[in-house]
Amino acid sequence: MDTALDAEALRARLVAPNGPYSALDVVESTRSTNADLAKAAVEGAADRTVLIALEQTAGQGRRGRTWSSPPGGLYVSVLFRPTDVHPQRLPWLNLIAGLALVRVAQSVGVEATLKWPNDLLLGPKREKGAGILSEITAGVAQAVVVGIGLNVAKLPDDVQPAPGGLEPTSLESAGATELDRAELAFRLLVELAQLEGVWRKNGGDAFESGVLEEYQEHCATVGERVRVELSGGVQLLGVAQRIEADGTLVVRGTDGVDHGVSAGDVVHLRPA
Numbered sequence: 458m459d460t461a462l463d464a465e466a467l468r469a470r471l472v473a474p475n476g477p478y479s480a481l482d483v484v485e486s487t488r489s490t491n492a493d494l495a496k497a498a499v500e501g502a503a504d505r506t507v508l509i510a511l512e513q514t515a516g517q518g519r520r521g522r523t524w525s526s527p528p529g530g531l532y533v534s535v536l537f538r539p540t541d542v543h544p545q546r547l548p549w550l551n552l553i554a555g556l557a558l559v560r561v562a563q564s565v566g567v568e569a570t571l572k573w574p575n576d577l578l579l580g581p582k583r584e585k586g587a588g589i590l591s592e593i594t595a596g597v598a599q600a601v602v603v604g605i606g607l608n609v610a611k612l613p614d615d616v617q618p619a620p621g622g623l624e625p626t627s628l629e630s631a632g633a634t635e636l637d638r639a640e641l642a643f644r645l646l647v648e649l650a651q652l653e654g655v656w657r658k659n660g661g662d663a664f665e666s667g668v669l670e671e672y673q674e675h676c677a678t679v680g681e682r683v684r685v686e687l688s689g690g691v692q693l694l695g696v697a698q699r700i701e702a703d704g705t706l707v708v709r710g711t712d713g714v715d716h717g718v719s720a721g722d723v724v725h726l727r728p729a
């Protein structure tokens with residue numbers, strides 16, 4: 458069962474002095490929690506500010522796509538200002554959010570892996586249960602909004618995959634033992650704060666903080682034959698080799714040459 462998401466109760470557990478966050482709000486509905494927090498960042502919102510919505514009317518996905526955000530899902534954005542971390546290491550915030558999602562899914566008994574860079578895959582069929590959109594806030598020094606859309610309840614029939622994208626699923630469809638959104642939001646934010654805290658304490662070094670190793674362990678992309686859709690309609694075909702310390706994916710192309718990929722849509726190519 459899903460109880461109402463009580464902001465006060467979450468604040469009591471997650472916001473300083475009792476927890477790692479500096480502010481937390483819950484709204485019934487908004488256009489996009491990422492857009493709201495980006496605006497708040499410009500207006501001076503503090504490091505580790507959280508905004509949760511129970512529904513979005515204009516949810517944003519990667520590469521200009523929309524993120525279907527019906528009631529029954531969890532839509533969470535966190536503003537981070539990791540001022541001591543080199544800007545080149547900031548893409549790790551996106552990957553760290555994926556690790557937090559894996560930990561949550563596993564805690565409710567669901568098999569979970571990651572498709573680099575931003576998809577949570579659930580169950581043996583590896584369908585998409587969550588997506589992450591991290592955005593550097595323009596004009597604000599070192600501010601990143603990490604947005605997470607987690608499908609909790611069964612999705613309405615009209616939620617379709619993006620063209621060529623993964624089949625969507627939810628925690629409920631994957632047989633999760635816990636579907637209470639307050640509890641799931643709590644676990645997600647605890648895991649995110651733990652991972653981000655260790656990563657930041659290590660100056661954003663993914664190797665030293667252990668997040669690189671944990672990511673490789675859960676990454677379904679490494680070892681797969683892939684097609685990477687780069688900008689400008691360019692495609693790269695090959696086999697994903699590893700994740701680098703800067704968060705890029707190394708793909709050995711059909712020409713035998715290793716290519717570092719920092720952005721793009723990855724399609725896992727399964728044998729027919």
Ligand SMILES: O=C(O)CCCC[C@@H]1SC[C@@H]2NC(=O)N[C@@H]21
Pocket residue numbers: 488489490491492513515516517518519520522524531532533534575576587588589590604605606607
């Ligand atoms: O897979 C993707 O394309 C990324 C989807 C990210 C969706 C989340 S929901 C919370 C936050 N607010 C948004 O508008 N988008 C992100």
